[in-house]
Amino acid sequence: MERGLGGLYTRLDAARGQALLSRWPESEWHPRSGLLMLPGPRPLELVGEIAVICAGTSDLPVAEEAALVARYAGHRVVQYTDVGVAGLHRLLTRIEAIRRAHALVVVAGMEGALPSVVAGLVDRPIIAVPTSVGYGASFGGLAALLAMLNACAPGVTVVNIDNGFGAAVVATQINRLALGLR
Amino acid sequence: MERGLGGLYTRLDAARGQALLSRWPESEWHPRSGLLMLPGPRPLELVGEIAVICAGTSDLPVAEEAALVARYAGHRVVQYTDVGVAGLHRLLTRIEAIRRAHALVVVAGMEGALPSVVAGLVDRPIIAVPTSVGYGASFGGLAALLAMLNACAPGVTVVNIDNGFGAAVVATQINRLALGLR
Amino acid sequence: MERGLGGLYTRLDAARGQALLSRWPESEWHPRSGLLMLPGPRPLELVGEIAVICAGTSDLPVAEEAALVARYAGHRVVQYTDVGVAGLHRLLTRIEAIRRAHALVVVAGMEGALPSVVAGLVDRPIIAVPTSVGYGASFGGLAALLAMLNACAPGVTVVNIDNGFGAAVVATQINRLALGLR
């Protein structure tokens, strides 16, 4: 499926990505997240930022999709990629930086606990993205999805499994509001 | 379950609400949504607003919970309570007003289609709240929840079934950002 | 699986379709929807019509299956292929034409909201076809199926996921009744 955002293609496999890259050699091709971006809008002179947070390598394709889409729309994005709940200290040492963001995209598979933990530490809108990473009783991301919908800390909203694109769109809407752009 | 927001009690039944009201006669008691509010923080002088939208009377308790919680936190809230997908014209005639809001809480049971329709018309963050209104294959709100997670229009994030409180918290976080309050 | 309607084969893959086409070169082969049609019954001189409606390219194979089957049975079919809920105006500008149909087949994946919206605008029998288009929490079309079963506007009945053929059969039964053919 392709979902366009101006000159943006998502969920491309390698063959399709290469083919489009041949057609538009000036575009950028990101194989891990399956994104192809045509030369985009000029970055806004933004001071506020969006944080994209995940626990490790297996959630990176979805986190990268979110980060790239938000950057493509002209936003400043800071990525935190190794801050899972099983190693809290890495999260805690970065928490001051994370609190500077206007909106947070928090990506997690398996038990999907990361958004709850972050929401207990940061009073900002958190867009939680469950991923299909896992096996057995993760049921293709269902476990993470349910966990995020039941987050005990307020401030968490949820998008579809693996939907980094959708999370990025909402984060940019919030960041624009925070920057006074209408 | 009670979830406090300062002096705020949610999900009280009538007996519990009356009992607390007797103890704190200066509080406000809203039986339809089960909210009891102690004298709250002073309303902020807000110019931006939050829209709370639903289709009809059966979804009102949840919509009212969202609206009351946001107002209690000092925000200006405009409610639209009869704008379901089965009567699009009522929605379309109000869409200009709705677009003025910084954040939208859209509440719907049954097939949960309202957030998708609103997101196609308004470029603002939409917090979708599925309700347990329905019967049979609504499975206690599951049908609406799944529909909202699959919304084809970007800009929609979802909270737990009947979680008007959680939606309100996120809407106020966004509205504060939009108003330059940190 | 093959389900015959006279000389009609459904759900063929490309290899099987080509093989049958070689055997019966006078037949029509539609690769997108996997239909192969032997020379069919002569079109009836029909004045009433069946509308087949969907939101976009990803639902087209199922919509096409419905349209081709109904045409093969001799009925006049009008297809509307870009009228999803995320772009209501395209739907609203066509609604007068759509109202002329005797029966409507409405095909939608993801959140499956289109039949609800159409049923609020048209007082005709609507046969809703959920498709397996989507990912994550669409669970292979389950989200759309549940949404359609919970449509808040009366007039909607539902067939199995991706069952364009079954929807077409019912639409032709209704159209024949409306045309006074028994």
Add this chain to the structure above:
Amino acid sequence: MERGLGGLYTRLDAARGQALLSRWPESEWHPRSGLLMLPGPRPLELVGEIAVICAGTSDLPVAEEAALVARYAGHRVVQYTDVGVAGLHRLLTRIEAIRRAHALVVVAGMEGALPSVVAGLVDRPIIAVPTSVGYGASFGGLAALLAMLNACAPGVTVVNIDNGFGAAVVATQINRLALGLR
């Protein structure tokens, strides 16, 4: 929940029904199906008919809801109430009469097999209504619902569990088309 059709209330419990009956003594109150009807539109001089079919007493409340709603809208309705799949001969001896109907509402709980069997015998649109009658692995009507969606005979469409009202609305839409009423 109430769903009005002019002066029609559905899903009322006994207390609510009696209260409304006291207010409008000229209305009709049907306790088994929970319907209250205000004096309705004048019956049309209809010659075609709608068949409402079920297997026995436990499905009668839903079948009665469908039959009463269709009659209230002015349609001629014939009810067949003891024709389940476990006693095929009762169904077969009535099949000629059933074939005279323009549209069939077929109501069944438990394994939900009746619409498949009827669809194999009658070439008319069949609106299948699963009921929540059953226990254990019927899961509140889910077993019947899934069976009906998978009916092997074409001509079957499905509405929500226990939704006799919705089935009646579609049956009257079809019957009006068949009668040349637009």
Add this chain to the structure above:
Amino acid sequence: MERGLGGLYTRLDAARGQALLSRWPESEWHPRSGLLMLPGPRPLELVGEIAVICAGTSDLPVAEEAALVARYAGHRVVQYTDVGVAGLHRLLTRIEAIRRAHALVVVAGMEGALPSVVAGLVDRPIIAVPTSVGYGASFGGLAALLAMLNACAPGVTVVNIDNGFGAAVVATQINRLALGLR
């Protein structure tokens, strides 16, 4: 998975089946049902019989597995392969013959209605085998499984989806009892 019954292998794919056939050329290889049988026990001089019933070609592999396993164990088996609920007359014309069986294995996919219908006509133990034939809301045979567990006619017991082998074992246990073999 292999489940041995003396010299019997089940669920073999073509490659594995051919390989075993090369090793034991005196065995029988049935590619449609994936069974390989080494020279078996000598058929019993049985007068009673087992009926194996299904609706059509798509359920044949499972029905054949049941029939071959029972024959391999020395039992007389009569197969009825085109008697689905959508064509009742074919079933009714054979019902006298079917009633002669001591035990019936009834195989059905999609809505799984056949065992209910047969149980209404025959007072013998019916072992119902749901198959994974179907698509969409059949959920890999779940719809048929649930339908069979909810069969309204007594006399029906159920085995796992596609488990022709298990059904055959039970049928032979019953037939042996009926023949006075212990």
Add this chain to the structure above:
Amino acid sequence: MERGLGGLYTRLDAARGQALLSRWPESEWHPRSGLLMLPGPRPLELVGEIAVICAGTSDLPVAEEAALVARYAGHRVVQYTDVGVAGLHRLLTRIEAIRRAHALVVVAGMEGALPSVVAGLVDRPIIAVPTSVGYGASFGGLAALLAMLNACAPGVTVVNIDNGFGAAVVATQINRLALGLR
């Protein structure tokens, strides 16, 4: 729901049972299993028997329903009521007696393991009845139902959750065959 077997009522609550008992004082009323039996058919002079097996007191209502129904139909029934998988030795010491039965009804809630264990020890048809006994992840008997459908030992068939009546009907069909009664 009532399911008659001549003069037999099942699933009656206490009030309904007492009322029918007043009407027919010559009937037998079994409150634990909710069965009311009018004076029944005369017991057959049966030598073979049916075993009804369960693990303990919580499964007794269902086991009793099965045993009473089979006895009512004139069959000899032996009940084993404390032979769960958590205390294998009680089962093993009775296994010789159990092997004498022609058919076994094995009733179990929670993990539903008892039929698998019994089937490994006894080469007779086993009708497994899952019960709704349990909590949490037993999901109203679903865990036991799935376990029984997946029994690794052949010879097990399954009926609906709590369906002692249905299991008894099949056991009597088998016992009649084994006794040479047609």
Add this chain to the structure above:
Amino acid sequence: MERGLGGLYTRLDAARGQALLSRWPESEWHPRSGLLMLPGPRPLELVGEIAVICAGTSDLPVAEEAALVARYAGHRVVQYTDVGVAGLHRLLTRIEAIRRAHALVVVAGMEGALPSVVAGLVDRPIIAVPTSVGYGASFGGLAALLAMLNACAPGVTVVNIDNGFGAAVVATQINRLALGLR
């Protein structure tokens, strides 16, 4: 259901608990967790301990069941009752004490994230108990159960929803091993 551990009754409601207390006035009755304990075995002189951890008042009944059962069996238990993931600092300030335990019972409802977080901090066997606390998409504890089964940190095993008793039994087995008691 009663599950005895010597003189221990679990899951009693108030009426049943009071009745048993009248019969055995020397027993202890814990209404919140529904436990009644007859005078138990004499406490062992244990130096090692079991930690029972939960996030707040709503999970206390299950946590208390676990703690009381382990104490009844003679073990030293330390309870930590306000250390949820939404307030990490309370957990972190107690972590040194928690690490002294031989086995940990971690009780959590809603998103069930607490065991993952604790397992990242403590290298001891963690028995996770999901509770049915929650609403909507918690599905009676299913969300917490799935989250715990998918815990990303090793060291976590899971028992049934609300099964504080079972968790306590395993914790005492481990503690006995750690104390050199066999």
Add this chain to the structure above:
Amino acid sequence: MERGLGGLYTRLDAARGQALLSRWPESEWHPRSGLLMLPGPRPLELVGEIAVICAGTSDLPVAEEAALVARYAGHRVVQYTDVGVAGLHRLLTRIEAIRRAHALVVVAGMEGALPSVVAGLVDRPIIAVPTSVGYGASFGGLAALLAMLNACAPGVTVVNIDNGFGAAVVATQINRLALGLR
């Protein structure tokens, strides 16, 4: 996915395993369970042991993963690989040996009954591992998972489907405690 335990890789396919083996020829490669182990820590001089139990060849890859991981961590492991519930005698003849273990990993697919049976015979912590072995209504291991969570005998805790690694980690934690290693 790789989960490291020092120099341990899990869930490798054959290609990946061979590639890593070429890079580190001194490592051990176990193709059946997909484990690659770099030269590990020196085995502890352990006297206590861990038992790893399963029913047969189809569950062996998961059982082997558990056994190899525990051995790699320096523990003594005894494997029992043919002791399923369908052949109780093989289990009973080994039960004295099994009772010597400090912790038991019990692996089972299909109906997942083995942990319940073992827990009735051995008073030690049992870590149950459901496997995805099965078909149809096993739903990828869900049936076994639910059965294990509902085990009627206390002493059973459960890990994710196919998670031999996680079970091994917990077993080694327990064994270390039992050996007085902290």
